[in-house]
Amino acid sequence: MLEPLEELGTNPKPGLERIKKFMDAIGNPQDDLRIILVGGTNGKGSTTAYLSNILIEDGYKVGSFFSPHTISPRERIQINREWIEERELVDYEEDILRVSGAGYPITYWEGLAALGYKYFKDKDVDFAVIEVMMGGRYDATNVAHPAISIITNVSRDHTDFLGEEIEKIAWEKAGTIKGNLAITGAEEGFGIIKKEVEETEGRLRSLGRDFFCEKAEVSDSGNIFDYLGYEFYKEVKTTMVGDYQVKNAALAIAAAEEIGVEEEQIKGGVEKTIHPGRIQVLSKKPLIIVDAAHNPEGIGNLVANLHLFDYENLSVLFSAKKTKDWRKMISLVAPHASHLTVTEFGDGSVSAEELAKEAAFYTKSSPEKNPAKAFEDAKERGDALLVCGSIYLIRKLHEEGKIRI
Numbered sequence: 579m580l581e582p583l584e585e586l587g588t589n590p591k592p593g594l595e596r597i598k599k600f601m602d603a604i605g606n607p608q609d610d611l612r613i614i615l616v617g618g619t620n621g622k623g624s625t626t627a628y629l630s631n632i633l634i635e636d637g638y639k640v641g642s643f644f645s646p647h648t649i650s651p652r653e654r655i656q657i658n659r660e661w662i663e664e665r666e667l668v669d670y671e672e673d674i675l676r677v678s679g680a681g682y683p684i685t686y687w688e689g690l691a692a693l694g695y696k697y698f699k700d701k702d703v704d705f706a707v708i709e710v711m712m713g714g715r716y717d718a719t720n721v722a723h724p725a726i727s728i729i730t731n732v733s734r735d736h737t738d739f740l741g742e743e744i745e746k747i748a749w750e751k752a753g754t755i756k757g758n759l760a761i762t763g764a765e766e767g768f769g770i771i772k773k774e775v776e777e778t779e780g781r782l783r784s785l786g787r788d789f790f791c792e793k794a795e796v797s798d799s800g801n802i803f804d805y806l807g808y809e810f811y812k813e814v815k816t817t818m819v820g821d822y823q824v825k826n827a828a829l830a831i832a833a834a835e836e837i838g839v840e841e842e843q844i845k846g847g848v849e850k851t852i853h854p855g856r857i858q859v860l861s862k863k864p865l866i867i868v869d870a871a872h873n874p875e876g877i878g879n880l881v882a883n884l885h886l887f888d889y890e891n892l893s894v895l896f897s898a899k900k901t902k903d904w905r906k907m908i909s910l911v912a913p914h915a916s917h918l919t920v921t922e923f924g925d926g927s928v929s930a931e932e933l934a935k936e937a938a939f940y941t942k943s944s945p946e947k948n949p950a951k952a953f954e955d956a957k958e959r960g961d962a963l964l965v966c967g968s969i970y971l972i973r974k975l976h977e978e979g980k981i982r983i
Contacts, residue, residue: 607699617710618730628830632847641698691718715753732767791828865962893960912940921952
């Protein structure tokens with residue numbers, strides 16, 4: 579589906595000047611919302627989903643903004659887990675284009691943020707839980723003044739825009755802190771986040787310092803963990819797979835505590851949370867897993883959880899964007915594969931030939947430019963199949979009818 583907003587151009591242009599002028603022109607709907615911004619390098623989508631579901635369990639009307647989408651642009655903008663209707667989405671996009679064309683030019687990404695804030699204001703949500711798109715300080719979502727800023731973690735990604743140094747990346751992500759409550763699970767870059775809180779006279783709660791979680795059980799059906807913050811919650815359950823989901827859920831619980839949500843609603847919201855494409859088992863016989871991990875830390879978390887699954891020979895289907903550290907990603911996932919099939923998903927994809935050349939240092943590999951054929955080939959090369967490396971690959975396979983998310 580080609581989105582009308584793509585007319586605005588998808589090349590990111592750092593800065594908030596354009597989006598501020600645009601939001602002024604449409605009445606600054608973000609100023610009338612109770613907003614929680616969720617940033618970080620990895621886990622921000624899952625954390626957004628956990629917190630949204632907890633608040634929904636407590637009876638709130640909750641707007642959720644996700645970026646990027648897995649299969650449909652509609653899933654970016656949800657109210658109480660329901661995607662925006664396609665006709666409504668098109669209508670709002672046309673309104674955004676009209677205002678932009680009337681002397682308030684913005685980019686595609688700025689248009690998405692404006693659309694989300696306007697839609698949530700029009701629908702009178704109680705909370706808007708917003709996943710930051712890239713960075714934070716100059717991300718279009720940061721036109722708002724959030725009540726709570728969550729920063730899940732800090733590692734290297736989008737280095738072409740955010741820089742290579744962890745300190746610089748942390749500074750970018752800490753830009754959502756504006757004298758409000760900040761909640762973080764970051765270890766790297768923590769000092770930068772703490773400094774931002776102090777300089778803006780905000781308040782900080784940090785995982786491992788102010789609240790805690792301890793894993794009790796990790797399996798291929800989810801996690802069980804204990805949480806200690808203002809209260810002690812025993813045996814909180816996640817349906818989402820991967821031990822790192824415990825940390826994401828704990829960050830959401832810490833935010834929910836600040837809002838006054840009780841234990842029953844917290845536990846219910848966490849257990850009901852799903853977020854497509856995150857160590858998602860599509861089939862058990864044969865075992866087919868898809869994961870949207872698209873940077874080294876994400877791939878590292880993924881391979882650290884492969885022991886949860888029972889298989890003898892793991893076939894991996896991999897593709898990546900040129901702007902990602904795809905060589906490092908291959909070095910992490912390839913040693914776990916009996917065979918690595920590499921493919922392409924379209925513009926911006928690393929060529930299959932280049933990926934195969936790199937993968938050959940670690941395991942058997944073969945290139946196939948057509949992702950649908952690559953999927954079928956990879957299925958025959960082991961008793962388990964893992965699809966990873968890019969959310970764009972997952973989306974392409976869904977469009978081709980090879981998988982259903």
